[in-house]
Amino acid sequence: MFSLISVNAIAQERSKIDLKEDSKWIPEIIQRLDYFIDTTNALDIKKVSSPAFQEKFKPISDPHIVYENITDFIWIRMTVANHQQNDHYSWYFESWGYDLDEIIFYSPQENKGYFPMKAGYDYPFGDRDILHKNFNYFLNIRPGETKTYYIKIRRSYPLTFSFHLRTNDEFISHSLNEYFFLGLYYGILLLILTLHLYLVVKLKKNLYLFSSILILSSIWFSLGRDGLGFQYLWPSVPGINTITNFSSLTELFVIISTLLFSYFFVQKYKKNPKLKSLTLAAIAIMVGMFLNQNYGLVMDAIPYMIISFLILLVPFTIGLRSLLSIGRFSLSYTLAYVCLFLIIAHSYTRAFALFSDPILNWYFVHPVIIVEMVLFSLSILNQIKYLQEEYKKANLEKTTALEEKNRVTYEMNNKLHQKVKERTEEIENMAADLAQKNVVLQTTNLKLEELNTQISNINRYLKENNDKLRNNVEEITKDMALMKGFEFEDFKKVFPDKETCLKFLSELKWQQKFICKKCGYNKSTESRNHGRRCKNCNYYESPTADTLFHKLKFPIEKAFYILYLSNRKDVELTLNELSEILDLRRETCWAFKNKIAQAMEKVGHNKELSGWETLALVHLE
Template sequence: MAAFRLHVFILLTGMFTSLVAYANIEVNLPTTVEVKDGVYQIQVSKMLDFYLDTTSQYSINDISSPEFQHKFQKVTDGHVVYDYLDSDLWMRLTVSNKQSDHNQSWYFESWGFDIKKFTFYFPNPDGSFHENTAGFSLPFFERNIHHKNFNQFLDVRPGETKTYYFKVQRTYNQEFSFYVRSNERFLSHSLNEYFLLGTYYGVLILILIFNLYLFIKLKDLLYLYFPCLIFACIWFSLGRDGLGFQYLWPGMPWINKLNNEKVIELLIILATLLFSNRYIQKYTKSDKVFKATIWAAFAKLLLFLSQIYVYEMYYINYLTITFLILFIPFSMGLYTLAKEKIYSWSYIFAFACLFLVIVYSYSKTIQLFNNPVLNWYFVYPVIFIEMILFSFSIFKQIKFLQDEYVNANKERTLVLEKNNQLTLQLNSKLKEKVKARTEKIEKMASDLAKKNVELQTTNLRLEELNAQVTQMNKFLEENNKELKMSVQVTTKDLALMKGLDFEDFKKVFPNKEACFQFLSELKWKDSFHCKKCGYNKYNEGANFGRRCRNCNYYESPTVDTLFHKLKFPIEKAFYILYLTNRKDVNLSLNEISEILELRRETCWAFKNKINLAMEKVNHNKDLSGWETLALVHLD
């Protein structure tokens, strides 16, 4: 009995296991997308099967193997699976073409530019797969179809059923939007999308160019900050829809990583703060708004750096702080305008659009519509409206400034009219005074004419006296010049013959130039002959030396003299020579050293050199002056 129960239990267990296995097989059968006549587009986002490879170790051969097919699950949500951002997400697409039209071709489109890596596998007739990889982290031209989205041609003919696989690597929990489109629908959809985006960018660029033109003409920073804001929004849009990657930096995918919400948001907020401050300042000067703007920009920059390098806050907290940073100078500016009774609703609503752009672009989880394409592009019309509203606020400000200018002109005209009336009154009074003054001046002029005749006569006499004085001055100058030369010659003779102290001696030979000049005149008083070639023509060189015109040899005044290779100032050597030749003065070496501020050994050495020169030429102090020893050359 026990054995029978055991057999029954084993039989029932086997049947239950078979049923469960069969149920699993039924549940995990591939989801098939059927292409029928009259159908041109199918959204297949939830008609796929997926497998999450958490270890990222499986290849296409493993994934496509029959024993692996039951591991796929049906896609029930546009996000497919949340989190697991570091894992490979495999998806399976089975397409069955049941059309009768053989001229129809089909494309698979993965909408959305910001998929990190998208690898599509095409089945080959031999059972293998052809691989094509794209993504915002790879060069754009590696794609089979050069389109901002990920598009693949499905070579599935009528009556055929093919299974495609693709592997996705994500950077955030994005909602996927996959379509199977006919060739005509694919082209019309692409053209319409590019046309609308081109219109969007065209309007923004026109507004940017117009404001740059105003900046060049008016030299006002308001029309430079606003283009900076427009440029930041254009850059944000180009990085969001993929057109920048397709047309501007296709070979530099690393730029796509710069187009994240933090960098773009920082540029937009800084440009908005500068633009808003300048907008307020053009209405009314406010130091408080200016200081609040500077502090807000500095705080935003610190918050950005903290998010990147220090600590990344939860995005709701981050957005709250960002709103406070923007709201404080914005509210202060509105309060300042309200005090002046200036209201600009376009400016207020433009700021509201800016807040919506920041929230919506930073948080990719906000879903206002069921269609992910509409959710993604919703920020574009908001930016468009924001730029239009800011432009309206600028136009309104220009009109306000024009009205202010017109009113100022009116006030100035009234002031000018009053001034003209006063001027006419003053002119009438001035005419009477001028008439009386003119009569008085005419009388004075007749008197001055008489006195002028007298002055001319006096001037003629003064000119004669001046000529006589000039002749006398010329005569006195010539006498004075001769007297000065006589005094110089007499002084020099005194220096050569009589006793002078060092201070008086320095008046005759005050510096080395005077010594060199004296030595040059003494050395070549007869004539000059070159020591090298004997030529007698020369040019005067430095320190009153002479350079031969024939061989270009330069000879210094000290060469072959007592002062050759002198190691201390030559004017002091002159005085030592002068003292040595005097009989009435007998100074010791210490006294000479103290007077000339030279070392005793230096004075002794030069004095000894003088004694040798005296012996060489048999010098007589009574008959010869000290200058005769200057030209003695000692080997």
């Protein structure tokens, strides 16, 4: 192993940082260091720190060191000479490039080589030697010593490096101030967030919901930018650093929540359907650009930022025109939108610097975010005040309208009262006249009632006589059919169909009373075809059962006529004539006439004394 003294001697001839007697803080030492690009990514500290290798280091002339070689390791050489006499101070190296993927600080250890201290955004936060959001390392250099340190760095974008040397008391003071102001910053944001969440719960409006989401997005954006999120919220999950810081996801959330907040803010003043379409279109384009930037063709930072500005300007301009059209220009709302553009511009300080001071570059966004949140909050408060004034104005107009309505109503009521009084007097006079006429009318009504009673009695008498006359006519007609000489066509007028015949046969069969043949019960209900169904056993009996027409094979109305003719002495039709009249076969006519003759013989029927209907109820076995 070569001697560290020889290495230090070679390094002293090149770049060197002198710790003078009155020095406590040496800022921005980047251009006093040397660098080497390891394109093989295979060099170790033994090789890099060897005397023969020192000629390969070059002086750093730019805070980015190099823009290219993103995938290669950068080796940085730092030579420090402590000229201080007081050994009370300890010195620390600090890197503000807190989002380095990997940084290994090699500290010389007498003649034992170099001691590595590794950390980075790809490693858990607890792996750091000093638990600080920035990368800090103890130099362990005593008065009169000169040491050379090596730093191995892996990065994911051409960031701006910012290195500092501080004494222990300066480091503590700086850290306390830095954490104090960051705590104050997040405290203010949390207070503003509490106010907006209160409005969400109290008023339940989308505007305050998205303003709360905007504040939360800004907090997450800040936590990723200043490193406090990695230190306190996800120290054991370094993968979140990529999502939070490098993918621009937090910036996308800030943009989307600002667009939605802006949309609902303008809509509270004036409805504008066009603004909704433009806002949704802007969100869709921004999401598409985000996906392309992370998973497709990567666009350079400057064009990407300019396109983002142009997209955001469209809904902002339309919304501002809506406010101007009703005379409600909001300066706080406009300035807050300007702050959004500054935040977006700040998110690209990885690629270019807004300011020459790297500390200002890092922390510029924090006051801008506070200003934006305060301005948006003022816009909301002004809007609430405006809505309250509009509400009071509407109530005043409503009160004025009600008073006018009450006045008109009072006048109308007075006029109506006068007219009602006049009309009442007129009605009272008419009522007195009507009362006199009513007496006459009642007398007339009594007489009319007597006449109506007499007419009703006469009508009832006429109705009874008409019913009797009609019944007599029907009975006479039926008697003529039963006893006198009817032709078949005339007979069909009395018994036109099967329905009439069955009804007649049913009335004839049960004219006395019904007795069930199955159980002997004497109550029934009329069923289909005018039959009877026993209420006790549900036995059904047809009108033709146990009659001369039982199991008849031809229309019953024709059988009625044959039976009718058999009881007449003045008519003697041959079988051929009867067959032709009834349109039946000669054998059918003969069979039924023979059945009638058997029935006459069974009951001793006398044509002179009995009608033909008495034969209808004769049952032949």
